[in-house]
Amino acid sequence: MSAINTTRTWSRRIPWALVIWLVVLSVPWMGSRFYTFLATEIVILALFAVSLNLLLGYTGLVSFGHAAYFGIGAYTCAILMKTHGVPFPIAFAAAGAMAAAFAVVFGFFCVRSTRIYFAMLTLAFAQIVWAVCFKWNSVTGGEQGLSNVPYPDLGWMASLPLLGDMRTADHYFVLVMVLAGICFLVLRRVVASPFGRMLTAIRENPERAEFVGLNVRGYQLAAFAIAGTFAGFAGALFGIFNRGVFPDFAYWSKSAEVLIMTILGGMGSFWGPAVGAAALALLSHQITTVTQYWPLVLGVVLIVLLFAFPGGIAGALGSVRTRLRRHRRA
């Protein structure tokens, strides 16, 4: 018994998130352009999915329009950097601020309705954002989007140790890792804070939360704004990574995609959605090399997962771990 306890506390003491962060950070040193590309995409999408989970998993709000804030962030950053030549740090901050502002305005109306109506209203607002991006040719580039979004100026990274002989894409990956890492850290703090506990209480029983004196709508709006802000950061990073922003970023299928990542990974844990994002991105790249019918395969995989792993991938891993532990104890 004591032996098990020591192994448990020992494994608890390892900061697993940091270890994984370091492992992922080492991807560019594998020397493959493709791996860096894939890793960048996964990290950004993971941030997007984890931001959604603040609403979905922690507050119990099903947003069907989370792509709106992703798109707003992407467009804000890209327009500032490409059209106005604003340096990246300011554009990045502005992307978060803009996404936050829209999330507050839209969220103000959304949190007044519940369940399916909440989902529909978030969808309606997201489609408005999409329609504006799609039609406002002079600013957003309309249907064609904005291509050739410049990379941030990362020349200074070359003078850092270990980073000298790397490509721009690798430098950008390091930047993404740092920024996304900070975002994850902040989100983790939010979730673990008393504020985060309040959100969970609201998810479990909104009536009761209201009854004990919580301002339920206020908390929900705050969660909505925070989730939107971080989706905006993810969008800003993705636009540069993608070398272009397109109206599709705010389209409902993008919202559905991030919902799938979150549910697939498991909304019951903080890192579940990140696992889902990684799984989906890896699957997509693997399968598209074999067949052009990627949606078909994804659909089948989704159905199988739906019936085989009710708690998502993270949930399944968790139950395996509990079973192993019980097995060892027995």
Added chain:
Amino acid sequence: MPDPSFLVGQALSGLTAAMFLFIVASGLSVVFGVLRVLNFAHGSLYMLGAYLSWQITHWLGAATGSFWLAALGAAAGVALLGGLIERFLLRYLYGRDDLYQLLLTYALVLILGDAVRITWGTQQLTVQRPAGLAGSFELFGAVVPTYNFFIIVLGPTIAIVCWLLLSRTGTGRMIRAAAYDREMLAALGADVGRLYTLMFMAGAFLAGLGGALVTPVRSIVPGMDVEIIVEAFIVVVIGGLGSFWGTFLGAIIFGQVLAFGILVLPGFSIFAVFALMAIVLIIRPAGLLGRPLA
């Protein structure tokens, strides 16, 4: 002031679009009303109806009434598929979070979209208007295709038939009871499972019928599923989820906003429609004729 014949033409084309949309959206609304499932794959069933009816007309050739046979055959085929989906997939998810049902229907969107692409390719397909309805006539100076007029009449007819079925028949009473309280109905000895399958089939039938009827007016292409599902959602949400007449009202409003929005804000009519949906939801969260969820 634009000339009146133009306004009449615009209103009628809006009304035609509205009735097409109503036929499809009513299926979505009925399924949501009874099963509480928001069926993302409804648009895919609509698309499948369009392709199936093209296939059947293709087989039948120039035989008389081939268009109508094809439309009914396609709708029946889609209904059958709907029955299989409900019985073998959806049924096992009722006890779980609504999200999983949504995920399943989204998976079906992906699968059916690709299945259509594999079977019929990606090129546009077209179907001729049925003989007898191929002409057009003049109304207040506006030229109205006879087929459009037929759709404008068919929409309300379907609405009234469905409403009579729901309000005047024994099965209709059971359906309404199931929408209120599933467990109670089951406890009273009704076969709720069969009722659900039936309702899902009915919804799929309407989707397939809508898809088949739209073929003479719009070209059949992959991607028509995504286009219609968003529109059908808007209609259902504006009218009130699960409210049958609400869907009818929502479709008419949608059609007119789209038809006249083009005059006010050319190019921004999609924007007008989404804005309308947002405004309705802000003022009446349950939609125009919907009841708030318990």
